[in-house]
Amino acid sequence: MKATWEKIEKNKVVLNVEVEAEQVASALDRAFKKVAAKANIPGFRKGKVPRQIFEARFGVESLYQDALDILLPESYVKAVEQSDIEPVDRPDVEIEQFGKGQALIFKATVIVKPEVQLGEYKGLEIPKKDATVTEEEIAEELKRLQQRHAELVVLEEGTAEQGDVAVIDFEGFVDGVAFEGGKSEKYSLELGSGSFIPGFEDQIVGMSKGEAKDIEVTFPEEYHSEELKGKPAVFKVVLQDIKRKNLPELDDEFAKDVSEFDTLEEFKQDIAKRLQERKEKSNEQEREKAAVEKAAANAEVDIPDAMVTTEVDQMYREFANRLQMQGMDIEMYLKFSGQDEATVRQQMRTDAERRVRNNLVVEAIAKAENISASEEEINAELERLAGQYQRTTDEIRQILGANGNLDTLQHDLTVKKTIDFLVEHSKEAAE
Structure with missing residues (x-):
């Protein structure tokens, strides 16, 4: 097989490939075995029809596409290896010659990996950050662990605060009409989590257990529902329960509970x-x-x-x-x-x-x-x-x-x- 290439644009080359007639004949033989196994010709069992009978009935051209499907991928890969190029996309192939007794000649136009013109890469100034751990960072980590191991306690008196878990019933309305997905009962919402529409959680702060309230909000313009984007809405809310986090004391017992250390x-x-x-x-x-x-x-x-x-x-x-x-x-x-x-x-x-x-x-x-x-x-x-x-x-x-x-x-x-x-x-x- 012969393969040459030429650059036609910055990252585009054309491979010119010629595959020997012997390889074409071999591909036609393989194509015939594949097709003959399925060919239905009176007087012959499938897979047993002689080659000359098959070609006389259907023509050798009926084998060309299968032969190309066999030969082209193999030839293209070998041509790429022989030419030492690195394609980064599928080739655009143009067959120039193919037939029984002939060599296969084709062109493959392909995008290749670009050349890199390196600039300075030694002695670059790279910032180095300080890895010192501060007392504030240790305290923040302890606070996070406190929150994770906190016990939720139901309040019988008092009002909801940021950080509490509010258990609510709610139903949402737009233009006085309830909308799909806007209703729930005994929903646990952590106030300050930002998981609801902006402004919703803030208006629950200060509510008491059993209190009912109309909460007015506006859906964000980027809201996922086209029907609700940018629309003002009213949620009828009843606060069923308030649960407050009871943080454990930061002492030796806490350390024993959450770690392998005694103090x-x-x-x-x-x-x-x-x-x-x-x-x-x-x-x-x-x-x-x-x-x-x-x-x-x-x-x-x-x-x-x-x-x-x-x-x-x-x-x-x-x-x-x-x-x-x-x-x-x-x-x-x-x-x-x-x-x-x-x-x-x-x-x-x-x-x-x-x-x-x-x-x-x-x-x-x-x-x-x-x-x-x-x-x-x-x-x-x-x-x-x-x-x-x-x-x-x-x-x-x-x-x-x-x-x-x-x-x-x-x-x-x-x-x-x-x-x-x-x-x-x-x-x-x-x-």
């Missing part, structure tokens, strides 16, 4: 340690992100739209998977958010383009600095995964190999090494 002081020291570790990890991730962003900003690259679209597809799938893990499918989200798929995808494009640019620049830096994951590093990662999933290293290697993910693992490790390289060769800039 509050020991627990506070552990909280400080964990908060510092969290800060240090977050700061490290921010430095890595800043290093990549700055290197990418200094580079020049013309990103094909096809790469951005592919990245949007990936981001959309990831988003749908996250929703599913939260018990919601993408169709439900679109309905509640009042958006369609095209709108969500469009919102993702800016971030998708940034991700593509960053990835291209990091790959270019890895190539320029001859950075790659070593066999030892790959084996170490396989051992880590084996321990995480309680499998042997060979099993993990086989699983990744069967899914075609060993190359992905090597690529990800190379990217990590390259980002580490950028951070190591950066300068600390005070914020």
Whole structure:
């Protein structure tokens, strides 16, 4: 097979491919076996009709499409490998010659991965944040734990306050007419949570148990229901119960109840340690992100739209998977958010383009600095995964190999090494 290529635009090339007549004949043979197995010709069992009888009845041309379906993908992949180009989209194929006894000649116009003109990527000034944990942060964490372990106590007297859980009956009306989904009984609403229409929860504050009240609100303009967007509404509310959080005392007993420590002081020291570790990890991730962003900003690259679209597809799938893990499918989200798929995808494009640019620049830096994951590093990662999933290293290697993910693992490790390289060769800039 012969394959040559020429650039016709910045990121577009044309592959000129010629496949030998012998390969065409082989593809026609394979196509005949496939078609003959289903051909119904009087006097012959399926799969037993002689080739010359088949061609005389249907013509050799009846095999061409199946033969092309067999030959084209194989030939295109080999041509790409032989030409050492990296397509990022499906090719536009034009057949110039194909037939029995002939070579296959075709052109494939394809978008390829763009070249990156690197700018400065060493000595970049990257801010370094302080990871010191303050007493206020420790106190805030203790307060959060207090809230989590608080006991709800029903109040017999008094009025509702922010932070209370109000148990309410309500029914909503627009223009005096009750609307669908606007009614509930004994609904538990934490005041101040912001889970209801703006202004609703504030008007419950000050109500007493058993009190009835008309609450007037206006639905937001971006509300998911087209019928209710921007509409004024009246909710008839009855406050059935008030539940207030009874916070536990911050003492040694509290520490024993919520941790493995015997004293509050020991627990506070552990909280400080964990908060510092969290800060240090977050700061490290921010430095890595800043290093990549700055290197990418200094580079020049013309990103094909096809790469951005592919990245949007990936981001959309990831988003749908996250929703599913939260018990919601993408169709439900679109309905509640009042958006369609095209709108969500469009919102993702800016971030998708940034991700593509960053990835291209990091790959270019890895190539320029001859950075790659070593066999030892790959084996170490396989051992880590084996321990995480309680499998042997060979099993993990086989699983990744069967899914075609060993190359992905090597690529990800190379990217990590390259980002580490950028951070190591950066300068600390005070914020």
